[in-house]
Amino acid sequence: MPELPEVEVIVRELRQTVMNEEITDIKVLWKKSLVRHHDHQPVFAEIKDIRRYGKFIILQVGHVFLLVHLRMSGKLIVHQGGPFSRKHLRVYITFRSGKSLLFYDPRKFGRMYLTADAQQFLSPLGMDALDPGFSGREFARLLAGKNSRIKSFLLDQHHLAGLGNIYTDECLYRAGVHPQTRISNLSEREVALLFRAIKKTLQGAIEHMGTTLADYRTAEGKKGRHQRFLKVYDREQKPCFRCKNPVEKKWINGRGTHFCPVCQPLKGKS
């Protein structure tokens, strides 16, 4: 479900609602949803820091970290008190103030990790796509010497952290690059266009509070608005906004991939 923009919106709301809250209890309703790294026991302390890296939400609780990855269907919802739905509820954290933090996850792919060493989870990841240090020059450096297809490269969090299926398709459309293009066939100009597309697309999606196609909700339970601004994703057979030809959807990298065959021609030998 959530990619970098959705996670960023959730993190911003968490900062407004649960910063400095003291955890008094953690209840696990589906055991696999909370991984106690090195058998770390839950710590009942204050949330001292809330940040994001790629698609990870990082809560610092006392001296340990609670990392959250929502995967496909996870939701992290702040509840102000009183009764709440238990449907698909996997973990919930209660605070001294009476508020609680609810982790819902129908498909059970999402994970919360309790660990003293956040780096163990974060260091395998590439640079965060919205890190100011992720520059056009850095992007070109990452691509140098690679020969995979650009879509699978962008989806691989070990290269660049944050993009998922929706925003990868959106970025490639914005840059006019076919998802199957070999990295070695990208021109300098295309690399520059793609770099700008990544920054702009992600920033725009954050401004719209993320993309709610089905079940994404912010930490306050609100829907995003960016679905109304998508250019190709979920627009199969609809006219391309640029050339009016129908948007195509094909199975690429084991993911549904949306693109305009006219505005994103496949160049070079593949």
Add this chain to the structure above:
DNA sequence: CTAATCACCTGAAGGC
């Protein structure tokens, strides 16, 4: 190094 497939899970939607 690259690519394809499977596994992890549940629910919604569409075909018949």
Add this chain to the structure above:
DNA sequence: TGCCTTCAGGTGATTA
């Protein structure tokens, strides 16, 4: 109504 298939915003392991 109900059964069956397909698909979904993610990622790690395994296999060629």
